Amino acid sequence: MELSPDMEHDVDVAIGHRGEPRDRLHKLIRHLNDRNIGFEQVQGVSLPVKRAYREHRGDCMTYAMLFVALSRHLGLETHFVHAAEVLSYYESGDSLYASSHIAVGYGNNPDDIVVDFTHAYDDWHLAAYHRIDDAAAIALYFNNVAAYAMNEGRAHYAERMLAFLVEKRPNLAELHNNLIVAHLRQDQFSQALEVARRGIALFPSYRPMFTNAIQAAYGVGKFDLAHQYEARAATISGNDPLFVFARGLQLYQRTEYSRAAEEFERALDADKDSVVIVAWLVRAHLSAGHREEGLEAFARAQKIAPNDHRLKELMERFPELRGL
Numbered sequence: 001m002e003l004s005p006d007m008e009h010d011v012d013v014a015i016g017h018r019g020e021p022r023d024r025l026h027k028l029i030r031h032l033n034d035r036n037i038g039f040e041q042v043q044g045v046s047l048p049v050k051r052a053y054r055e056h057r058g059d060c061m062t063y064a065m066l067f068v069a070l071s072r073h074l075g076l077e078t079h080f081v082h083a084a085e086v087l088s089y090y091e092s093g094d095s096l097y098a099s100s101h102i103a104v105g106y107g108n109n110p111d112d113i114v115v116d117f118t119h120a121y122d123d124w125h126l127a128a129y130h131r132i133d134d135a136a137a138i139a140l141y142f143n144n145v146a147a148y149a150m151n152e153g154r155a156h157y158a159e160r161m162l163a164f165l166v167e168k169r170p171n172l173a174e175l176h177n178n179l180i181v182a183h184l185r186q187d188q189f190s191q192a193l194e195v196a197r198r199g200i201a202l203f204p205s206y207r208p209m210f211t212n213a214i215q216a217a218y219g220v221g222k223f224d225l226a227h228q229y230e231a232r233a234a235t236i237s238g239n240d241p242l243f244v245f246a247r248g249l250q251l252y253q254r255t256e257y258s259r260a261a262e263e264f265e266r267a268l269d270a271d272k273d274s275v276v277i278v279a280w281l282v283r284a285h286l287s288a289g290h291r292e293e294g295l296e297a298f299a300r301a302q303k304i305a306p307n308d309h310r311l312k313e314l315m316e317r318f319p320e321l322r323g324l
Contacts, residue, residue, distance in 0.1 A: 001069040007053050011070050021076055022113070025106055028071055029115060032063075039063060044151065046144045060101050060116070061141050067104045067115055068137075080137035081105040081114055081129040102137055103129065139169040147178055155185035166195075173203040180212040189219025200229075207236050211246040215253075244270075245277055252280065257288035275305040279314060286318050295321070 015027045032039050040057040049066045052058045058066070064080060071078040083101040103116040114129055132140075142165055146158040159182035166175045176199030183192035196213035203209060210233035217226035248263030261284035267277050278301040285294035298321050301311060315321045 001049050001065050003069055003073060004050055004053075007050070007070070008073055011074060015074055017075055022106075024074060025071065025076055025078075025113065025115070028067065028074065028076075032067070032070075044148050046141060046148065059144065060103065061144050064102045064104050064115075064137070065141060071104070071106075076106065078115075079105045080132050080134065082132045082136070082140065083116075083129050102132070102140055105129070105131055136169060136172060139165050139172055139175065143172070143174050143178060146182070150178070150182060150185060155182050158182045159186070170202070173199065173206040173209065176202065177206065177208050177212060180209070180216060184212060184215055184219070187219070189216050192216035193220055193222070205236055207233065210236065211250075214250060218254075245280070248280060248284070252284055252287070255287075257284050258290075260284040261288060261290065261293070273304055275301055275308050275310060278304060279308075279310040282314055282321075283317070286320070291320070294318070 011028065011031065014031045015024050038056065041059065041063070042057045043059055045058050045062065047055070047058045047062045049062075049069045052062045052066045068078050068080065081103050083103060103114050106113045106115070142161060146161045146165075149155075149158040149161070159179065162175055162179040162182055165172075166179055169175060176195060180192045180195045180199065183189070183195065192212070193216040196209060196216050199206070199209050200213060210229050214226050214229045214233065217223070217229060244263050245267040248260045248267065251257075251260035251263060261281060264277055264281040264284055268274065268281065271277060278297055282294050282297045282301060285291075285297055298311075298314065301308070301314075305311070
């Protein structure tokens, strides 16, 4: 979050240290948006603020860090807010890992404002935001860095980072969850289950943890425990499309392809434009021998996201999709 002298000069000239604080807050939003092409939202890119300011890009976490650093330089008492219900989930095999969403808060009730990427909202307590301290925000920033590393196949790097973060900030559920996944990605099922047990004890209602705990339990052959976790997850998640999808992933991993397809169809009922879910539906149908349904699902994926990398992966896995 360290600013360069040029950055400080820019905002000193563009916004200044005088005037009504809320006016200057909105001037800062415009300043970040109007510089050249504006600030580009790029999922999967968490940058230090100097690079973010120079390159005009980054994820929500990057923008929040940049906005807080600049606003505090201007004397605006901003703080971080965490949107726990706006997590981004990545599927990999049959586990789910999460990147966190944070934004910037300003003021106290009843006149609160939240700056969420490039927008400002009033009455932000109607949303799922809650205030967090700087240390928690920085831990969540590096949680995202670790999640992106796993998305690139660097599970060992992510494991080391997450183990450190869990030790320092054990009250953040996402850190425990992603540490489980880092172990799973390396087939370290015993270690994953140990983290899962601790995490579930601390956060018994944090739903993603159960998806990964189930996989860890199966990995070490503790089938009764896996079934217990499945039952608990069902009571927590209900018909949440994310967890219906997760059940489909687990069934697919166990080669129960027809049942997996049913779960993916249910998930699509609630999230009709998800290319991730449709791609897994294609895999499940074709693996089950349901050729017509698989081709139909693939055509649907092409309409939703014709250039998505998953389509190429599907064609490599299932040659019958080529040329469609």
